[in-house]
Amino acid sequence: MVNYLLKRLLMMIPLLVGITIITFAVIHVTPGEPVEMQVAMNPRVSAESRERLRKFYELDKPLHVQYCHWVSRLVRLDFGRSFSPDGRPVIAKIRERLPVTVNINLIALILEFGLAIPIGVMAATHRDGPLDRWTTVFVFLGFATPLFWLCLLLMYLFGVKLGWLPISGLHSLGYRSHGLWWQLLDMGKHLLLPISVATFGSLAGLSRYMRGSMVEVLGQDYITTARAKGLSERTVVYRHALRNALLPAITLLGLSVPGLIGGSVIFESIFSIPGMGQLFYQGVMARDYPLVMGVLVITAVLTLIGNLLADVAYAAADPRIRHGRGETP
Amino acid sequence: MSRSQGTLRELVWRRYRGNRFAVAGALVVLAMFLLAILAPVITPYGPNSLDAYHVLLPPSPAHWFGTDEVGRDVFTRMVYGARISLTVGFVAIGIATLIGTVVGLVSGYYGGWVDSLLMRFVDIMFCFPTFFLILAVITLREPSILNIMLIIGLTGWMGVARLVRAEVLSIRERDYVTAARAIGCSDLRIIFRHIMPNALGPVLVYATLGVSAAILTESSLSFLGIGVPPPTPSWGNILTSGKEFLEFAWWLFLFPGLAITVTSLSYYLVGEGLRDALDPRLNR
Numbered sequence: 001m002v003n004y005l006l007k008r009l010l011m012m013i014p015l016l017v018g019i020t021i022i023t024f025a026v027i028h029v030t031p032g033e034p035v036e037m038q039v040a041m042n043p044r045v046s047a048e049s050r051e052r053l054r055k056f057y058e059l060d061k062p063l064h065v066q067y068c069h070w071v072s073r074l075v076r077l078d079f080g081r082s083f084s085p086d087g088r089p090v091i092a093k094i095r096e097r098l099p100v101t102v103n104i105n106l107i108a109l110i111l112e113f114g115l116a117i118p119i120g121v122m123a124a125t126h127r128d129g130p131l132d133r134w135t136t137v138f139v140f141l142g143f144a145t146p147l148f149w150l151c152l153l154l155m156y157l158f159g160v161k162l163g164w165l166p167i168s169g170l171h172s173l174g175y176r177s178h179g180l181w182w183q184l185l186d187m188g189k190h191l192l193l194p195i196s197v198a199t200f201g202s203l204a205g206l207s208r209y210m211r212g213s214m215v216e217v218l219g220q221d222y223i224t225t226a227r228a229k230g231l232s233e234r235t236v237v238y239r240h241a242l243r244n245a246l247l248p249a250i251t252l253l254g255l256s257v258p259g260l261i262g263g264s265v266i267f268e269s270i271f272s273i274p275g276m277g278q279l280f281y282q283g284v285m286a287r288d289y290p291l292v293m294g295v296l297v298i299t300a301v302l303t304l305i306g307n308l309l310a311d312v313a314y315a316a317a318d319p320r321i322r323h324g325r326g327e328t329p
Numbered sequence: 330m331s332r333s334q335g336t337l338r339e340l341v342w343r344r345y346r347g348n349r350f351a352v353a354g355a356l357v358v359l360a361m362f363l364l365a366i367l368a369p370v371i372t373p374y375g376p377n378s379l380d381a382y383h384v385l386l387p388p389s390p391a392h393w394f395g396t397d398e399v400g401r402d403v404f405t406r407m408v409y410g411a412r413i414s415l416t417v418g419f420v421a422i423g424i425a426t427l428i429g430t431v432v433g434l435v436s437g438y439y440g441g442w443v444d445s446l447l448m449r450f451v452d453i454m455f456c457f458p459t460f461f462l463i464l465a466v467i468t469l470r471e472p473s474i475l476n477i478m479l480i481i482g483l484t485g486w487m488g489v490a491r492l493v494r495a496e497v498l499s500i501r502e503r504d505y506v507t508a509a510r511a512i513g514c515s516d517l518r519i520i521f522r523h524i525m526p527n528a529l530g531p532v533l534v535y536a537t538l539g540v541s542a543a544i545l546t547e548s549s550l551s552f553l554g555i556g557v558p559p560p561t562p563s564w565g566n567i568l569t570s571g572k573e574f575l576e577f578a579w580w581l582f583l584f585p586g587l588a589i590t591v592t593s594l595s596y597y598l599v600g601e602g603l604r605d606a607l608d609p610r611l612n613r
Contacts, residue, residue: 018453026465140601144594146545148552149586152572160576255455262458266549270572280461281553284468292465300456307456 004315004322012304019300020074023293024067070293079294084286090294093279098298100170101268101275104191105260108198109253116203117246120210124218124245125237135207142204147197147263151270154193166190168272194267201263202256209252213245220244247318254310257303344606351602357595365411374402376409377560385578395580397570403580406562407588413563414592417478418544424482425543426536429489434520434528436490437497448494451487459484463546464555472555481543492535496528530607537600541593548589564589 061069073080079090123135159167166172172186217223218241226240227233264277272278276295283291315322345351364371380400388395394403436447466480500506501524509523550556551565552572559566564585571582 014449015453015456018449019456022453022457026462027469140594140597141590143597144541144545144590146548146552146586146589146593148549149568149582149589152568152575152582152586156575156579156582258456258458262460265460265464266553269553280464284464284555287469296457296461296465299458299461303456303458 001315001322005312008308008311012308015304016301019297019304020071021067023296023300024070026296027289027293028063028066074297079297080290082283082291083288084291090290093291094276094294094298097274097276097279100273101261101264101277104195104198104273104275105264107191108195108201109256109260111195111199112203112206113249113253115199116206116210117242117249119203119207121214121237121242121245123207123211124214127215132211135211139204139208142200145200147201148266148270150200151193151197151267154197155270158193165192167193170273190271194271194273197267198260198263202259206249206252206256210245210249213248214241217241217245247314250310250314250317252310253313254303254307257306258299261299261302341606345602348602348605350598351606354595354598354602357591358599361411361415361592361595364408365415368405368408368412372402372405372408374405376406376562377401385574385581387578388580394584395578397567397578397581398574403567403584406567407564407585410562410564410567410585411588411592413474413557413561414544414547414565414589417474417481417547417557417563418540418596420478421481421485421543421547422536422539424479425485425539426489426532427486428482429486430493430525430532432486432490433493434497434525437494438501438516438520438524444494447490451490454484454487457484460546460549463550464553467550467555472550472558474557474561477547477550477556481546485539485543489532489535489539492531493528496531497524500524500527534600534604534607537596537603541596541600544589544593544596 077091079094081087082090082093119135123132126132155167158165166189170187170190171183172190175183175186178186218237223236223241226236231240261276264275265281266277267273268275268277269281276299280292280295282288283295368376378401380396383392383396383400385398386392386396392402392404394407396402397406432447432451436444462484463480467476470476506519506523509519514523547556547563548565548568551563552568554566554569556565557563567585568582571578571585574581
């Protein structure tokens with residue numbers, strides 16, 4: 001296990017380097033200079049101060065020098081200062097926003113697995129029955145519905161027509177004057193719609209995946225053996241089949257991280273939720289280069305960590321992986 | 330080959346035809362294309378003709394899907410928007426499939442360090458939330474229809490690459506490839522004449538499903554105001570004003586959203602139908 005972990009950790013190093021190179025390239029290969037934006041906004045900036053700005057951000061140096069400096073600062077978790085008027089360090093901004101997005105996505109992820117596993121199992125055990133057909137319809141709709149449109153529909157229905165739920169932000173006005181329980185309930189109401197949308201977004205894919213995985217396992221010889229031994233269908237499905245069908249879902253957990261974070265741009269900007277997605281959206285709109293680069297690197301590294309955790313969990317659950325056998329070439 | 334069984338193509342077609350959902354999907358896709366091509370014939374209005382006297386009107390016989398905040402006919406804008414949305418979906422996935430296929434073929438056929446290098450690159454690209462990458466590149470460059478297609482394509486090829494590589498790895502070992510090598514075929518000829526045609530089925534399925542995803546991505550971008558630049562209509566940017574007038578004008582957000590969902594669903598059904606028709610063992 002220790003060997004496996006070490007190998008996995010070593011493999012992350014080239015990926016980390018690659019992530020920084022791509023992030024750097026995305027920003028610097030595009031035409032236009034970061035400083036131009038700041039300068040264009042302010043007509044009083046002289047050519048001299050423009051040079052000073054360029055020097056400050058090291059834009060007068062060759063690209064590889066800029067890259068090396070940037071990475072050496074990254075290692076010390078220094079992401080530079082935001083270009084926005086408040087000029088705060090990027091890391092402080094991200095630290096403030098990250099928990100909101102991570103918490104929403106964690107809750108959504110738990111709901112998603114909690115719903116997708118029973119849906120997938122039921123569809124697989126009642127294959128080609130009406131239940132299976134209805135879940136298939138639901139799954140297809142889930143793939144085809146644009147998330148932002150779903151946000152609009154829910155806002156219209158529950159916010160505008162029925163007036164049951166607030167449609168923007170995390171808190172009501174003046175929430176601080178109320179007790180703790182009131183505040184929690186208030187936040188819950190604000191988060192109900194965004195969390196539902198985030199859950200729905202990947203529920204379809206996961207339940208389809210669970211169905212496929214379950215169908216495959218149910219066709220294996222050891223399931224026939226278990227049935228032949230006279231075990232009840234319940235034991236066969238939940239003790240013998242489900243365990244093995246769940247294994248691949250662990251990997252999916254790691255792979256779903258970038259999709260979840262990417263999707264947060266949409267619901268966070270529609271529901272005005274101050275999370276990473278909204279921060280990133282505002283950052284690109286304002287051409288806040290240090291912020292954009294910082295968010296890109298951090299989300300990619302989060303994905304890497306998510307994959308690592310999923311692989312480790314998989315190895316812990318499946319001895320074939322950690323002993324290096326049964327590995328696909 | 331016996332007459333009753335027919336060629337492989339006939340067999341696939343017969344299986345596809347047997348799937349009602351897949352046929353319905355194909356018909357809807359076809360209808361959307363017809364609407365898009367025949368746009369000027371279908372509607373008397375122009376996509377950008379303003380009408381200050383008929384602002385935010387609900388659906389009526391004159392304006393089937395109502396009018397927007399500057400008096401433009403929503404149905405007309407949707408029909409013209411179909412041109413953009415369908416083109417973007419198609420071209421973007423064309424680019425992604427092309428890059429992915431080439432990378433997958435090279436990676437799977439040559440193996441060794443070329444394979445490791447390319448697959449690590451795929452791993453790295455998979456680490457970024459695709460939507461973040463697209464957002465960053467598109468706002469730093471110019472949001473234009475061409476750029477959107479390019480960027481969706483450049484960030485969406487990794488899945489195809491992995492798929493093609495896996496196919497090539499298994500095809501490479503078959504006897505007819507060994508035979509081709511034995512009679513002295515060049516690498517290029519083996520890759521493109523003998524391996525690629527046999528790997529195309531899954532790629533076709535993947536690409537069809539990809540069109541559905543690309544249409545969703547384009548509409549999300551346009552909705553956020555960084556996709557197809559107004560006044561050119563796209564289903565996504567009509568929805569932008571739909572959000573703005575959410576409280577007064579349900580027709581502004583209902584119809585374009587339905588159009589996106591139905592189109593994307595249809596492509597999805599076609600893709601699934603193709604998958605079942607090409608390989609009935611899958612997913613059964």
